[in-house]
Amino acid sequence: MNFWSLSKAKNKEGKIAIVTGANAGIGFETTKGFAKIGIITIMACRNLEKAKKAKDEILKIYPNARLDIIPIDLAELSSVKEFAKTFKKKYDSLDILVNNAGVMMTPLQKTSDGLEYQMATNYFGHFLLTGLLIPVLEKSFRSRVVNLSSIAHKWGDIHFDNLNAEKGYNPRKFYAQSKLACLIFAYHLDRKLVNKNYNIHAYVAHPGVSKTNLMQHLPKFFKFLSPILMPLLSQSAKRGALPILRASLDDTLNGGEYIGPSGKKQYKGHPVIVDSDYHSKDEEKAERLWKVSENLVGFNYL
Template identity: 50%
Template sequence: MSKFKLSSMPSQKGKIAVVTGANVGLGYETALGLAKQGAQVILACRDFDKAEKARQKIVKIVPQANLEIILIDLKNLDTVHGFAEEFLVKYEQLDFLILNAGIMVPPYSKTKDGFESQMQVNYFSHFLLTNLLFPVIKKTKNARIISLSSIAHKNGTINFDDINSEKSYSKWAAYGQSKLACLMFAYELQRRIDQKNLGIMSLAAHPGLSSTNLSQHLPKLGQLVFGPVSSLIGQDAKDGAKPTLMAALDPSLKGGEYIGPTGFMEAKGEPGKVTSSDRSQSISDAQRLWKLSEELTGAEFTV
């Protein structure tokens, strides 16, 4: 596979993208990259003021950028429904759904919907969002859905008996579980797409060890260490977003592929196809997770 270069990708003029968490870090860089290639980008964010600042930054770099803000709070399933309703009223196509937003290792908390916060923000709300937007995705030729995973998925397991960490909570275990769930969802969605011959692609990506706002919940000492370490062995948000942009734009890719940095331990490097854990490829676990996700989000997801 040749080296990925954003400027060498085909123009995306006339296409529409949704990027969750587009106001900062990887999401911002992803939205900027898509705007540079001519796509109309919906900044799906929780805070309007922060999203507006991001929009203005992008417009300064890409004066012709076509951007819109639609609010969504992934800790609240009602707003996921609200986002989908507003989008479906306004648009009849969705070429790129980038499931980017996430939180990492916060103190234990439950959302208003009763989920452990990392599982809801990183996975359950994105599962529901994809479900609600799928009718318009199905109508869009060559649409792509990109799920954001992490190196941490390799240490993750799906604790079906305590999916929301109510019996015990390890913030790192919960984070790994949520990112494993994102990857399993991407694979299972592609399997179901293939069964229906829909011509849609579900891919996954991870940013390696990227210096982003995800480190905000680390202890102060951890934050002091994380910055220099990530700069030394990892990469910045601009490079961290390259696997996502490659997954969305590279015409040589196929559905069900996983894109990440190809350097040492996938911490940094040029984006390319990478492998995932055996657990992530368990079809039986993926089907079980899908059914549980339907039950917990309150909506059947028929591809």
């Protein structure tokens, strides 16, 4: 089978992209992929020191890469608004928005906005960011929003009565909820954009089981077994970034597709169109989540 690869991305030089969490893991490899084919990439990062090191590392490989760093903390809505304002002052269009930044199974934390930390970072911050950037995305031809989900989206559901850990907290369940929310958001966003005749499409991708720093909060027993299990089940961050790169760059996609690894249980493999669970396709749930999200971030769009 002739699988998709970065070499198939044509005529992308000079396009403008934003990658959140661009300094490490999947975000870093996505940024590096964009740099290779001449895309102007804004590295949207919380830690500016790490972002600068990542930028320098990419420039050593691709000296002509056009990279810009703009600070953002996805867990803080005020920071998301400030990022969007800064971006729009510097750039008048946007071709690709990659909503990549994320945390995984962290201890219970609440943001200054009263949001649970995983939901805020993985989902709510990106929901707001996307809405704020719709006007600049609309100025480009067939621009794209790419959300990152996870095979973990199958572990749970959206618990509207406990979205922000008002009634208890389980790190695993809240991670699953956040990644299911990202998937529901992508599908529903694409439907809304099509219905309103916007020149934008939304996609969603997941990296399978990839070796990144997201693993730091996993249970101790898994960390103990990881030297044995990880080589069997996982792939490199570079390989894990391929579904995100395909969702961002493949001109044969129509909009609304979910891209993930081709292998068993979608743990690793080539980037192909994959399926998601029934919760992610529930349009009533999607509409309810959208309205709740608008209320919680204080911004309405589409």
